[in-house]
Amino acid sequence: MTAPAPTPRTPTTFGVVGSGWRSLFFLRLAQAAPDHLRAAGVVTRTAERGQEVTDAWGVPTFRTVEELLAADRPDFVIAAVPWGQMPVTTREVVALGVPVLAETPPAPDLDGLRSLWSDVGGSGLVQVAEQYLLMPGHAARLAVLRDGLIGEPTSVQLSSTHMYHAVSLIRGLLGVDMDEAVVTGREFTAPLVDPLSSDGWKQDAVPEARTTTIATIDFGGRSGLYDFTDNQWWNPLRARRILVRGSMGELVDDRLVRMVDPTSPVESHLVYRRTGVDMNLEGNDLDFVSVDGRVVYRNPFSGTRLSEDDIAVAAFLEATGAWARGEGPEPYPLAQGCQDHAIALAIGESARTGHDVRVTKEPWA
Numbered sequence: 001m002t003a004p005a006p007t008p009r010t011p012t013t014f015g016v017v018g019s020g021w022r023s024l025f026f027l028r029l030a031q032a033a034p035d036h037l038r039a040a041g042v043v044t045r046t047a048e049r050g051q052e053v054t055d056a057w058g059v060p061t062f063r064t065v066e067e068l069l070a071a072d073r074p075d076f077v078i079a080a081v082p083w084g085q086m087p088v089t090t091r092e093v094v095a096l097g098v099p100v101l102a103e104t105p106p107a108p109d110l111d112g113l114r115s116l117w118s119d120v121g122g123s124g125l126v127q128v129a130e131q132y133l134l135m136p137g138h139a140a141r142l143a144v145l146r147d148g149l150i151g152e153p154t155s156v157q158l159s160s161t162h163m164y165h166a167v168s169l170i171r172g173l174l175g176v177d178m179d180e181a182v183v184t185g186r187e188f189t190a191p192l193v194d195p196l197s198s199d200g201w202k203q204d205a206v207p208e209a210r211t212t213t214i215a216t217i218d219f220g221g222r223s224g225l226y227d228f229t230d231n232q233w234w235n236p237l238r239a240r241r242i243l244v245r246g247s248m249g250e251l252v253d254d255r256l257v258r259m260v261d262p263t264s265p266v267e268s269h270l271v272y273r274r275t276g277v278d279m280n281l282e283g284n285d286l287d288f289v290s291v292d293g294r295v296v297y298r299n300p301f302s303g304t305r306l307s308e309d310d311i312a313v314a315a316f317l318e319a320t321g322a323w324a325r326g327e328g329p330e331p332y333p334l335a336q337g338c339q340d341h342a343i344a345l346a347i348g349e350s351a352r353t354g355h356d357v358r359v360t361k362e363p364w365a
Contacts, residue, residue, distance in 0.1 A: 090120060183349075188211070270296075
C-alpha cells in the first residue's frame with residue numbers, strides 16, 4: 001500500500017516595513033526556508049528603493065502598510081525601522097488592527113517605552129523580536145534548567161551579546177519576570193585589536209581603545225552579571241561565555257555539574273550533533289543537542305543549512321505566525337521587551353554615572 005503524501009506545510013506569512021539590513025535579514029530567511037516562511041511584501045519610502053528590493057529578493061513592495069494589506073494580508077507585519085521610528089510604525093500597524101512584530105528595542109528610551117505601552121500595550125497585538133533564547137545552545141541550556149538538573153537557578157554571568165539581548169537571556173535563564181532590580185555598572189577602556197566587523201576583515205588592524213561595560217543586576221535573591229566589550233559579536237579575540245549557577249550545581253557554557261546523590265557530583269556535557277563533518281554526507285547542518293544521551297533540543301529547520309542565529313530568528317517568526325493565527329502562545333510580548341530595555345538603559349546609566357540605578361515597577365509590569 002502506498003503511504004499517503006504528507007500534508008503540505010502552510011508557511012507563516014509576514015510583511016515588512018523598512019528596507020534596511022534588518023529587513024533584508026528576514027527576506028533572506030524566507031528565501032532559505034520557503035516551506036516555513038513567506039514574505040508577502042515590503043513597505044519602502046520610495047518606488048526606486050522598492051524596485052531594488054524586488055529585483056534582489058523577488059518580493060513586491062509598497063509605499064504604505066495599507067497597500068501591503070490590501071494586496072496580500074499576511075499573518076503579521078514586522079516593524080524593521082530605525083530606533084526612533086519603531087514606536088511610530090508600531091502604533092501605525094496596531095491602528096490598522098494587525099498583529100505587529102517590533103524589532104528591538106521597541107522604543108529608544110524609558111519615556112518612549114512608557115508612552116508606547118500607554119498607547120498600544122492593551123491591544124494585545126504587539127510582540128518583540130527577541131530571539132536569543134531560541135538560539136540552539138541557549139534553548140538547550142534553558143531545557144536543562146527547566147528540567148531542574150542544577151536545582152533552582154540563582155545567578156547568571158553572561159559575556160556574549162549586548163544590552164536588551166543580554167538582559168533577555170539573564171532574565172529568561174533565571175526565570176525572572178517583572179521583578180524590581182538594582183543595577184551597578186562600570187565602564188573600562190583598554191587597547192584591543194578589532195580585526196573583524198560587519199564590513200569584513202580589516203587588513204591593517206592595530207590595538208585601539210575599546211570599552212568594556214560590566215554590571216551586576218540584583219533581582220533580590222537572584223542576580224545577573226553583564227560583561228560586554230565593544231564589537232564583541234564579531235571580534236574573534238573575545239570569547240563568548242555563559243555561567244548559570246543553581247542550588248544543586250552549575251552550567252558553564254556546555255559543561256554541566258550537579259549532584260545525583262549526597263556524595264556524587266557528576267559532570268555532563270551538551271553535545272551537538274552536526275552533520276557534514278568528515279565523511280558524513282548528510283550536508284552541513286545542526287541536527288540536535290543532547291545531554292547524557294537524551295535530546296534536549298532539535299533543529300526545527302534541519303536541511304536548510306541555517307546558522308544558529310538564523311535558526312533562532314526563523315523559529316521566532318514561525319512562533320509569531322502561530323500566535324497571530326490563534327494557534328500558539330505569545331512568543332515575546334511587548335511587556336517583556338520593554339522590561340529588557342528598561343534594565344538595559346539602567347546598565348548604561350549606571351556605567352556612565354558610577355551610581356546604582358533602581359528599576360522599579362513600570363506600567364507594563
